[in-house]
Amino acid sequence: MKIKNIMAREVLDSRGNPTVEAEITLEDGSTARGISPSGASTGEKEAVELRDGDQSRYQGKGVEKAVAGINQEVKRTVIGSAFADQVAFDQVLIDLDGTPNKARLGANAILAASIAFARVNAVSKKIPLYRQLIERDTYVMPVPCMNVINGGRHADNNLDFQEFMIAPHNAPSFKESIRMGEEVFHSLRGLLKSKGYYTGVGDEGGFAPNLKSNEEAMEVILEAIQKAGYKPGADISICLDPATSEMWQDGKYLFYKSDQRQLSTEELITLWDKWIKQYPIVLLEDGLGENDWKGWKQMTAALGNKVELVGDDIFCTNPAIIAEGIREGIGNSVLIKLNQIGTITETLEAVKLAQANNYNCFISHRSGETEDTTIADLVVATNAGHIKTGSGCRSERISKFNQLLRIEEELGAKASFAGIKTFKI
Numbered sequence: 392m393k394i395k396n397i398m399a400r401e402v403l404d405s406r407g408n409p410t411v412e413a414e415i416t417l418e419d420g421s422t423a424r425g426i427s428p429s430g431a432s433t434g435e436k437e438a439v440e441l442r443d444g445d446q447s448r449y450q451g452k453g454v455e456k457a458v459a460g461i462n463q464e465v466k467r468t469v470i471g472s473a474f475a476d477q478v479a480f481d482q483v484l485i486d487l488d489g490t491p492n493k494a495r496l497g498a499n500a501i502l503a504a505s506i507a508f509a510r511v512n513a514v515s516k517k518i519p520l521y522r523q524l525i526e527r528d529t530y531v532m533p534v535p536c537m538n539v540i541n542g543g544r545h546a547d548n549n550l551d552f553q554e555f556m557i558a559p560h561n562a563p564s565f566k567e568s569i570r571m572g573e574e575v576f577h578s579l580r581g582l583l584k585s586k587g588y589y590t591g592v593g594d595e596g597g598f599a600p601n602l603k604s605n606e607e608a609m610e611v612i613l614e615a616i617q618k619a620g621y622k623p624g625a626d627i628s629i630c631l632d633p634a635t636s637e638m639w640q641d642g643k644y645l646f647y648k649s650d651q652r653q654l655s656t657e658e659l660i661t662l663w664d665k666w667i668k669q670y671p672i673v674l675l676e677d678g679l680g681e682n683d684w685k686g687w688k689q690m691t692a693a694l695g696n697k698v699e700l701v702g703d704d705i706f707c708t709n710p711a712i713i714a715e716g717i718r719e720g721i722g723n724s725v726l727i728k729l730n731q732i733g734t735i736t737e738t739l740e741a742v743k744l745a746q747a748n749n750y751n752c753f754i755s756h757r758s759g760e761t762e763d764t765t766i767a768d769l770v771v772a773t774n775a776g777h778i779k780t781g782s783g784c785r786s787e788r789i790s791k792f793n794q795l796l797r798i799e800e801e802l803g804a805k806a807s808f809a810g811i812k813t814f815k816i
C-alpha cells in the first residue's frame with residue numbers, strides 16, 4: 392500500500408517538554424500516529440534526540456527542526472512509495488539520516504515515523520498492533536513491574552536509587568496482577584501518610600517521599616505489600632533500577648542524595664548481594680554503571696544466578712553493544728526502550744538477539760512519556776513477559792496498563808500470564 396501522506400507536529404510529553412508526533416496516511420485512507428517518549432537518565436550511547444537549541448522556545452528544547460525533517464525530507468522520499476515491510480521503511484529512514492546515532496534527523500523524529508508506519512499498517516490490515524509487530528498463535532501477558540517509589544533523577548527531593556518496583560506475579564492473569572499492584576499502591580499511600588510522609592508522586596507516578604534511606608524505601612514497600620494482604624516474595628516481589636550510571640564518578644559510586652557516602656564497585660556488589668539475601672528482589676537493573684564493564688562482569692559472575700541482571704544504560708537497546716555484552720558475559724537481561732535505538736526494526740532485532748542467546752528482555756517506557764501505548768503491544772508481541780511502565784497513577788503510564796487489559800481480553804484463551812517464571816532467578 393502506497394503512502395499518501397506523512398506529516399509531523401510538535402506535541403508535549405508528560406514532563407511538559409516538546410516531543411515529536413508523526414502521522415501517516417495510506418492510499419486506502421488508513422491513518423495512524425506515533426509519538427516519541429524522552430528519557431532523563433539517558434545512556435551515553437543512546438540514539439540522540441534532535442532539539443532546536445533555540446532559547447526563545449522551550450529553553451532550547453523545542454523539536455521544530457525534527458518536525459521539519461519529517462515534513463520535508465522524509466515526506467519527499469516516502470510519499471507515493473509502497474514499502475514491503477517495516478524493515479524496508481525503517482531502512483529508508485536510517486539511510487536518509489546517515490549518522491550512526493540518528494543525530495541528523497533525530498531519533499525522536501525517526502521513531503515517531505517508525506511507530507506511525509507500524510500502526511497504519513495494522514489499521515489497514517484491520518489487525519491489532521501486537522500482531523502487526525509479530526504474528527503468533529499464542530501470546531504471553533506480562534508481569535507489570537510497577538515503580539511505586541521514585542528517586543534519583545526522577546524526583547528532586549529524596550533517594551539515590553531511582554526506581555523501587557513491585558512485581559505482582561502470583562496471579563492468574565494480567566488483570567488480576569494489576570489489581571494486586573494497585574491495591575499495594577493504595578496501601579503504600581496510606582502507610583506513607585500515617586508515617587507523616589508526603590504522598591505526591593514523581594515522574595513515573597510512584598510516590599516520592601522524603602525517606603531517610605534506600606533501606607527505608609524497601610521496608611515501607613514490604614510493609615505495604617503485607618498490609619494489602621499479600622506475601623512478599625510468594626505473591627509480590629521487588630524489582631530495582633538504582634540507575635547507578637548517574638552515581639558513577641571517578642571510578643566510585645557517589646550517593647549524592649539520601650546518604651552521603653561513596654562505594655567502590657566491589658562494595659556496591661556486596662551491597663546488592665546483601666539486599667538480595669535480605670529482601671525478595673527478583674530483578675536488578677543497572678546495578679552498576681554503563682562505563683563499569685569490568686564491574687558488570689564481576690557482578691554477573693557473583694549474582695547472575697540469583698537475580699535477573701538487566702542492562703539499560705550499558706546496552707542502550709543497541710544490537711551491536713548487546714552482542715558484545717553477550718560475548719563478555721555481561722548481565723542476563725536487556726532493557727528494551729524504543730527510542731534508545733530509534734526504530735521498530737532495530738528494537739525487534741535487539742529483542743531477537745537477546746532471546747536467541749537466552750537473555751531476557753524487559754520492555755520499558757521512558758520517564759518522559761505520552762499517551763502512545765506502543766510498548767504495551769510490543770511486550771505482548773515479543774512474549775517478553777515483563778514490562779515497566781510506571782506506577783498506579785498518571786495517565787501516560789496507566790494508558791499502557793489499560794491497553795494490556797484490552798489485549799488480554801481480546802486474546803482470551805490465546806493469552807497466558809507470565810508469572811514468576813518470567814524472571815531469571
Ligand SMILES: O=C(O)[C@@H](CO)OP(=O)(O)O
Nearest residue numbers: 430431432433756757758
Ligand atoms: O532509567 C530508566 O530505566 C528509565 C525509565 O524508567 O528512565 P529514563 O527514561 O529517565 O532513562
Ligand SMILES: [Mg+2]
Nearest residue numbers: 632676677703
Ligand atoms: Mg534504567
